Amino acid sequence: LNYAHIENEDGTVGTNYFEFDELEINKAHGSEPSLLQECKCHRRIQIPKGLSLSSPVSTNDILQAIKSTHGVSTCSDEATLRGPGQYVVSLSLYGTFPNEYFDGIPHIIEQVRTLYPGWVMRLYHDLNIHEEHHKEWLCHLACTNPHLDLCNIRNLTGLGDISNSKERIWRMVVMGDPLVKYYMVRDSDGPILQREVAAVQQWLDSKK
Incomplete structure (x- = not known):
């Protein structure tokens, strides 16, 4: 327990x-x-x-x-438990583990925490939690970053297995999530710039 x-x-x-x-x-x-x-x-x-x-x-x-x-999140039960009105930064992560994309994820997670306070980062991935090296990496991220939700694309709540779809599309399923109020879709290898943060805030302030 x-x-x-x-x-x-x-x-x-x-x-x-x-x-x-x-x-x-x-x-x-x-x-x-x-x-x-x-x-x-x-x-x-x-x-x-x-x-x-x-x-x-x-x-x-x-x-x-x-x-x-x-309603049900298009990510996981943990994402559903956050309830409605979520602000989400959504990314896809794929390819042979490990690689440079995986190496950069911790930095992006930290940037989301500091530059977008109150936002949740979703990582749509196809790693296998039953493989020890995958599990160790995922668990370290999940247990040390409460603003991170991990979305296994072979077992998405509300959607099931979408592994036959293009990897870059995975991050787009956030669009159909009834619990999400605002979202942005990003590349997993692109750092967050201050001018982006300012543009997002201007967009939020516009109430559009």
């Missing part, structure tokens, strides 16, 4: 602490164990407003309530 800290949107926590086994999420729809469960780490979950939940509450209760109220 892991421990999760459940925090309401108004900042209160009350008695909203509970134990959960993340595998129960996946038993509900028969998918593979979630990446965070495989990595033996956990995340803080913020309960979206308007969910009908009874006490005691489990991770699966929250997940199912979000799905029935707001």
Whole structure:
């Protein structure tokens, strides 16, 4: 069992602490164990407003309530648990592991954290978490970057296996995600420039 800290949107926590086994999420729809469960780490979950939940509450209760109220992410259960209104930077990552594209990902993750606070970075990938060197790399990223969601293109929630599609298209599935309010699609080898950040902020301020 892991421990999760459940925090309401108004900042209160009350008695909203509970134990959960993340595998129960996946038993509900028969998918593979979630990446965070495989990595033996956990995340803080913020309960979206308007969910009908009874006490005691489990991770699966929250997940199912979000799905029935707001919809299912086109990434993962972890992405769904973030709830509606997400701001997402979406990238595809593919090719022989490791290579220069994989090497640059930690830098982009850090740039998103510092330059786009409040945004989530999604990484649509085809790595196999059952291969130890893949798992070690993915788990390090997932467990040290709470703003990162890993989306296995062979097992996307709401979509299933899209591995037959072009790799550069993977990152585009964010467009159909009902939980996403704003998104941007980027290349995995392009650093984020300050002028880009300024342009994005100008776009957000325009309310268009």
